[in-house]
Amino acid sequence: MISPAPLTGPPPAAGPAPPASQAPRSRVPAWIVWSLRVTATLHLAGVLGQAVIGGLFVTGEVDLLTWHNVNAGASTALVGLQLAAAVALWRPARGPAWPLWVSAVQLVLMNAQVLLGMQRMLAPHVPLAMVIFGVAVSMTAWTWRTGRGRS
Incomplete structure (x- = not known):
């Protein structure tokens, strides 16, 4: 569903449009696909970093609490950027809406996580x-999965 469109090539042939059931789905611009992939991947890396830093903190490295806090802010900002990319996928690119809702839920969960911490x-x-890690892994895997024909 979100295959990048070819950036060059001949324009589509003129003629009668095929019936809606046979009409090819429009392709999503590459910059939107890549913005979603990059933000989801960086968010996942931040979440994984949180697990590592948090684990080291509870083993006695108390100075890492500051890094845990800084990384929490960065990871939350990244999921906010992921949400913006998901909006671009849905609205201008006419892609699926569910990544937008998943990203919005991730943003809410990240903010709740920061407050709990x-x-x-x-x-x-x-x-x-x-839960945040599982959702981040799933979202990132979806953005990189081959066979984009399914949404």
């Missing part, structure tokens, strides 16, 4: 981190 509420903070 700031309150030192580890009982919900750690399981929520697992």
Whole structure:
């Protein structure tokens, strides 16, 4: 569904349009596909970094709490950029809407995670981190998956 469109080539042939059931789906511009791939991948890397930093913090490296906080802000910003890319995929490119909603949920979960961490509420903070990681992996895998014919 979100294959990049060829950037060069002859214009489409003129003539009667095929019936809607046979009309080819329009392709998404490459910059939109790549912006979603890059932001989702960087967000996933940030979330993985959070797990590593958090794990080292709880083993006694207390100085890493500052890095955990900084990375949380960066990861939240990245999922905000991912949301913008998902809006571009949906609206101007006429792609699927579900990546927009998944990205919006990710942004809400990331903000909740930051608040729980700031309150030192580890009982919900750690399981929520697992949910965030799973959703980030799924979203990133979808952006890179081959066979874009399915959405």
